[in-house]
Amino acid sequence: MTDRPAPAPRTARALARETLTRDIVGAARARLAQDGPAALSLRAVARDVGMVSSAVYRYFPSRDALLTALLVECYDELGAAVEDAEAAQREHGLAARWLAACRAVRTWSVAHPGEFSLLYGTPVPGYAAPRDTVVPATRVVRVLVRVAADAHDAGARPVAPAAWPGVDAPVETVVARAREYVAAEGLFPGRAPGETTLRVLMAWSTLFGAVSFELFGHLVGSVDDGAAWFDAVAVRLGADLGMAPAGAGDGGDAAPGRRGR
Amino acid sequence: MTDRPAPAPRTARALARETLTRDIVGAARARLAQDGPAALSLRAVARDVGMVSSAVYRYFPSRDALLTALLVECYDELGAAVEDAEAAQREHGLAARWLAACRAVRTWSVAHPGEFSLLYGTPVPGYAAPRDTVVPATRVVRVLVRVAADAHDAGARPVAPAAWPGVDAPVETVVARAREYVAAEGLFPGRAPGETTLRVLMAWSTLFGAVSFELFGHLVGSVDDGAAWFDAVAVRLGADLGMAPAGAGDGGDAAPGRRGR
DNA sequence: CACCAACGAGAGCACCGATCTTGCTTCGTG
DNA sequence: CACGAAGCAAGATCGGTGCTCTCGTTGGTG
Numbered sequence: 145m146t147d148r149p150a151p152a153p154r155t156a157r158a159l160a161r162e163t164l165t166r167d168i169v170g171a172a173r174a175r176l177a178q179d180g181p182a183a184l185s186l187r188a189v190a191r192d193v194g195m196v197s198s199a200v201y202r203y204f205p206s207r208d209a210l211l212t213a214l215l216v217e218c219y220d221e222l223g224a225a226v227e228d229a230e231a232a233q234r235e236h237g238l239a240a241r242w243l244a245a246c247r248a249v250r251t252w253s254v255a256h257p258g259e260f261s262l263l264y265g266t267p268v269p270g271y272a273a274p275r276d277t278v279v280p281a282t283r284v285v286r287v288l289v290r291v292a293a294d295a296h297d298a299g300a301r302p303v304a305p306a307a308w309p310g311v312d313a314p315v316e317t318v319v320a321r322a323r324e325y326v327a328a329e330g331l332f333p334g335r336a337p338g339e340t341t342l343r344v345l346m347a348w349s350t351l352f353g354a355v356s357f358e359l360f361g362h363l364v365g366s367v368d369d370g371a372a373w374f375d376a377v378a379v380r381l382g383a384d385l386g387m388a389p390a391g392a393g394d395g396g397d398a399a400p401g402r403r404g405r
Numbered sequence: 406m407t408d409r410p411a412p413a414p415r416t417a418r419a420l421a422r423e424t425l426t427r428d429i430v431g432a433a434r435a436r437l438a439q440d441g442p443a444a445l446s447l448r449a450v451a452r453d454v455g456m457v458s459s460a461v462y463r464y465f466p467s468r469d470a471l472l473t474a475l476l477v478e479c480y481d482e483l484g485a486a487v488e489d490a491e492a493a494q495r496e497h498g499l500a501a502r503w504l505a506a507c508r509a510v511r512t513w514s515v516a517h518p519g520e521f522s523l524l525y526g527t528p529v530p531g532y533a534a535p536r537d538t539v540v541p542a543t544r545v546v547r548v549l550v551r552v553a554a555d556a557h558d559a560g561a562r563p564v565a566p567a568a569w570p571g572v573d574a575p576v577e578t579v580v581a582r583a584r585e586y587v588a589a590e591g592l593f594p595g596r597a598p599g600e601t602t603l604r605v606l607m608a609w610s611t612l613f614g615a616v617s618f619e620l621f622g623h624l625v626g627s628v629d630d631g632a633a634w635f636d637a638v639a640v641r642l643g644a645d646l647g648m649a650p651a652g653a654g655d656g657g658d659a660a661p662g663r664r665g666r
Numbered sequence: 667c668a669c670c671a672a673c674g675a676g677a678g679c680a681c682c683g684a685t686c687t688t689g690c691t692t693c694g695t696g
Numbered sequence: 697c698a699c700g701a702a703g704c705a706a707g708a709t710c711g712g713t714g715c716t717c718t719c720g721t722t723g724g725t726g
């Protein structure tokens with residue numbers, strides 16, 4: 145929780161423990177990538193590392209703890225992939241950053257379907273994600289918020305829909321908690337508008353849904369080229385946030401809302 | 406596959422088989438609702454119906470077959486719920502129909518989280534959904550397409566985004582297969598526009614993502630009121646399709662696209 | 667050096683899906 | 697009506713799982 149500088153594991157035992165722990169996680173990672181989270185058997189990973197199942201319990205108190213370690217590792221890997229992809233486009237404008245971040249989500253997920261299932265699929269029956277996982281889990285959406293914040297700074301505004309009968313809750317209260325979090329983390333210059341905040345959360349839901357549908361086969365017969373489909377989705381999500389590519393329309397990096405109000 | 410009229414199970418044996426099969430599915434359904442699909446044990450449902458595990462294999466050749474039966478039952482239940490909700494609003498305009506269909510997706514899913522996990526969660530490791538499941542699985546998206554088609558008929562047009570650099574595939578080809586399906590099923594009067602088709606698929610992905618995030622806890626800390634959050638999402642998805650509630654704006658049931666082109 | 671904690675191995679528990687054999691009941695038909 | 701065939705439930709069995717316990721052994725340290 146606080147500082148854990150890992151002060152040079154002198155003893156051979158501590159060193160062996162560290163490497164063995166990594167070996168176990170690595171073997172579990174391999175099985176996860178191959179068979180998915182539901183088929184991840186503690187005994188199988190024990191065999192893979194040449195141990196007996198009971199010996200693994202010296203390193204992880206339960207199968208759930210091993211799952212948690214994989215969870216944070218995968219969350220961090222995906223988060224880093226998205227962060228790096230976005231950062232690499234920092235010179236190429238908001239649209240390029242948004243598109244790169246979105247594409248990174250799909251790229252990593254398609255390359256790691258088993259890990260994706262672990263992160264975002266059906267939770268394991270009796271398993272409740274511990275606190276350690278929530279911070280790495282937010283890295284992706286933080287990138288999306290940051291790009292949206294810069295777009296907002298550049299003048300991008302999502303179009304607020306007209307009032308629909310029977311839908312009365314104002315946007316600001318729907319995403320009140322999200323706005324508090326964004327403010328507390330300093331992700332937005334000033335106070336994040338409710339409409340933008342909602343659209344980012346919505347975009348994240350859409351990205352996840354699109355990847356999930358593609359990976360789990362809910363789009364067979366409707367979409368052939370997953371990458372092209374995802375690009376089209378990402379472009380529209382960006383446009384819905386008020387973004388426009390550089391050189392399009394009025395020449396600004398971000399176009400203002402498509403209709404005044 | 407062909408006609409299977411189930412010609413009045415005369416014999417007591419066939420009747421007992423039918424009721425027992427229903428009992429097994431019912432018990433499995435109860436366990437599914439309580440513990441989720443991963444914890445669905447064939448032995449447990451056998452105990453619930455007062456049988457030995459091996460006896461269940463007289464009725465279902467494997468656990469996967471039982472899962473398939475549950476799958477089609479749940480797909481049909483969700484599909485019927487969405488169809489009924491939409492049909493009930495047929496007199497109240499397109500926006501009301503769209504909102505009702507969207508809400509029905511969430512309502513059923515929140516009421517049946519275990520079943521939702523089975524339908525849309527991580528696929529069971531070695532399980533591949535058989536052909537019997539694809540038709541019931543499409544009922545929800547068919548409703549969405551039908552409402553979008555009627556909205557298109559009334560003049561609703563989604564806004565096509567500006568061209569983004571690096572994204573070149575035209576919309577029509579991205580959703581070509583979906584358009585073929587829609588045309589073959591006669592869901593759209595005339596040929597469905599690519600932009601509308603894509604937006605419907607996108608909306609379905611968003612609805613699924615929003616429900617999934619809420620059910621699996623990916624929104625804790627960001628959204629408190631799941632129903633209000635979902636309403637806000639559904640409204641924007643409808644607006645992105647070009648819909649507007651009756652009486653809003655120019656008074657039409659569906660407003661034309663918010664910006665010319 | 668002597669002690670103790672960490673360690674790996676093995677046996678064992680309860681549970682799982684799936685298969686096979688063994689009798690018993692019921693059905694349809696000669 | 698009777699008898700064979702088919703359907704049926706039960707039990708044993710097999711390999712697998714997560715997890716706990718008890719052993720020797722080994723490594724680090726007072």
